[in-house]
Amino acid sequence: MDLEKLKERVLTLVPEAELEENKQFLTFFIPAGKLHATATKLKEDEDTAFDYLFCQSGTDMGKFLMVVYHLESTKLGHAIVLKVKTEDRENPVFDTVCDIWRTAEFHEREIFDLLGIRFNNHPDLRRLFLDENWVGYPLRKDYSDEVNIVEL
């Protein structure tokens, strides 16, 4: 499926999706509420068949928190990037996709650990790298730790 068709397909699935121009991959901002449904559709449709989540990363963009899903189809070879964002820094929540791509289970734990983004329906949402009683989320831009982070 070429990129134009893929773009149309995603836009028919989620009319609210915002296309980001001039990116390496076809990139969409998806409304957080529609993420799970869109992801399920994109995986299950025969002509999209995004079965391989090759990267899931969270980012603190300053104004908002963002989770980025890099998807690839192992059968058809095309790739797409989905993004969701939230401006709620206190209690950011998205739906989990680990029932669709199992690899997301660990990635979401990592994102929860380092950025404090929660995922609904995640089977085992605990801190992955840091201690259970660690205060704060290190990858956030406003995180400060005078002991462990040495400014050069």
Add this chain to the structure above:
Amino acid sequence: MKEVIHTPVPSVEEEEYHINMGPQHPSTHGVLRLVVSLQGEIVKNLKPHCGYIHRGMEKMCEKDTYPQIIHLTDRMDYLSMHINNHAVCLLVENALQIEVPERVKYIRTIMDELCRIQSHQLWWASFGMDLGGLTCFFYGLRDREKILDIWEESTGARFLQSYYTPGGLMWDIHPNFQKHTKEFIKYFRKKIRDYEKILSGNVIFRERSRNIGFMSKEDAISYGVTGPSGRGSGFSCDVRKHHPYSLYDKVEFKEILYQEGDTLARYMVRMDEMYESMHIIEQLIDNIPAGDFSAKMKAVIKLPAGEYYQRVESARGDLGLYCISDGNKTPYRLKFRTPSFSNLSVLDHISRDLKIADLVAIGGSLDLVIPDIDR
């Protein structure tokens, strides 16, 4: 209304108990901790606990310039240091649209493949040791030493070399590099027969690894298990084939695929990959073109604002670098999608209802490098 679930009281035979494998355990190859629920000697489930070597590399990268990031990636997957460096270099070069000299591409490809061979050698060594064949460990390390010597001559270090820089290489290769590499290939083609005699063909080894830790192709894709572990399940995921970089679109090599999906298949993929890597090096080693060993780079490297994603095939699988740049000399956010991290997530799934000895074999066959998980 809350549903009432009656859980049967387990009898003594059915009772599960937990043991901690790791953080200090001979078969976890580092500081991974697996909390294993056992019933007798049968693994019921296991929970990996990582983070014992978490250094906050992604946070550190936000403070480092791009040339400085190179030396951090060395320490990520310490057995594919050149390949990790390659990913950063390609990220910068593709973002700035710099064409590196042909000579650099040749050298990088050869170095990457040497790196893959030594990684697989060490994996073979430690896998043999996991299964109780201690002699394998010494044979693997003995032959790996030869590659380390070749590297030490050219790059100055044996292990954490930081040899690539954005735009090229730190130094040109040593004049003896080609000669010694060719000698090594000749030497290793003989020695790899020993590997096959002592382990691959051994009836105890085959019985220990066959039909153990079965992972279907669907599981491999869903869990994102890449590299030799994924290819053992028939998941065609070789980045060198699908998204070629450097010279991989010019050299001739096969993507090793096995359909069985068990521990033996994962073993065989790596053994065959060593042959393929030697084949790639043999194609390139005599044809390294003369020229510069680095492209002209600005003193301060700034990536234009935007997002970049770079994939390379490390010795463990699909290594991805996701970089968000805001135009500064340091990345705004750099995410490492490391192969061992995803490969670890499948361990629970494929080792259920097997014995504790099988868990060790499966863990060995996934070839986990713990700093690669924790970063």
Add this chain to the structure above:
Amino acid sequence: MNSIYKYFADIFYGVKSLLTGMTVTGKYFFSPGQIVTQQYPENRKTLKMYERFKGEVIMPHDGNNHHHCTGCGICELNCPNGSIEVISARIDGPDGKKVRIIDKHIYHLGMCTFCSLCVKTCPENALAFGQEFEHAVFDRTLLTKILNQPGSSIIKGTEE
């Protein structure tokens, strides 16, 4: 019948594969010439590291105690771990202008990761890698070294 055949075939091939494995170890047992272990403390006299070996960062001085360092601080800037501190001073130059010279070039070996960025980026090639690798000391402070020798000065013609 087939299963009986398989039973004995299994035994035969199993024993054969075990014997093949034993030939490998047996071969090495009887060929002590293949021993690869280096006898390290005994071979210190003859042990020669490769010329590019990164043992530590040094500042080469010539016979007249001259070095190339201008104290520009690029190495300090490029070091990812802060293992280099350059303390420079300003003195009066021969033509009356203030000239920057190096006072102390402090190098923390304990923090160095041998990424070679300092050696690579130095505009005057004042730094190099030394071959010394026996760095073990009993006190961490001994790992902090001052690279410019006492009383050394910059070689003529390379001042800013």
Add this chain to the structure above:
Amino acid sequence: MASNIYDTFIASLTQSIHNGLYNALSPFWALIVELTIIGLVFMMFYALVGLFLVYAERKVCAFMQNRVGPNRVGPYGIFQTIADFIKLVMKELVVIKNSDKLLFNIAPFIVIIASFMAIAAIPFSKGLHAIDFDIGILYVIAVSALGVVGVLLAGWSSNNKYSLIGAMRSGAQIISYELSVGMSLLTIIILAGTMQFSELVQGQEYGWFIFKGHIPAFIAFIIFLIASTAETNRGPFDLAEAESELTAGYHTEYSGIKFAFFFLAEYMNMFIVASIGATVFLGGWMPFHVWGWTGFNQVMDYIPPFVWYIGKTAFIIWLMMWFKWTFPRLRIDQLLNLEWKYLLPINLFNILLMAFIVLMGWHF
């Protein structure tokens, strides 16, 4: 016969000590002193052999792995094991919380006593034989199997799950493989018609049993090698220790001299099974004789019987080390499969074959 020189020397030595003691002391005290001397001699021998075997194992495995092995303490590192032993003696004995103290302390002694007892019945040379039971083989098998009790107790009392798994594996393993060891020895007993060690050795004067019994004896020898390797918990059957799975198995929690006991007992068990193998299959202290070649036989007789015995034992020990440093470890179910599906049926058939051959007189 030349070997008579050595025999008469040993006989006269032991006889003169015996007579001297009985002349000087009352029979009761003479017996006590005699027993003490024998005990001390064995203890010395035990410690010496143990230390040497540890050294030999390290050297053998080093050469198989292209290494040099211990080479620091003394010339070629021969004092390395003594240095190790001193280190082990000086180490702290860690007391484990919630462990069964009595059993925990007793276990290493059970293991070491079991191997110590077995050594008594082994003929080192003609007349150099502490006790010559008429059921010598049976005694050795029975006593050496006692060690598993110590292993089980060690695993149980350590209050450590790794130790417990190791001990349970060891129990299952030794009980199974005891059977094969017994059966393979039984094959030779059928051929020899005796269970007494001295008579067994005497019966091999012209041709060791492995040659006399040809095919079934050879099969029995192979099975004996495999089963005895398993019985001594050595690789590829070292499941009870399995350091890549269970860290150190049943002796994970032991330190210092108690660990040294386990360690020593493992090597002594190896020595004992190798001695039995050498005595039963390879003629023990009996030199290599060929029927009719009188000159050749006399030359062979000039080599002392003790040297023959040590040489054969060393050969079997070397074989067992070769196994250990070549093969990967088996899994517990494969281990039991190997015993019950392969070794035992072959063994039973082999006994039948041997009985048939003896009946028909087809042996040499």
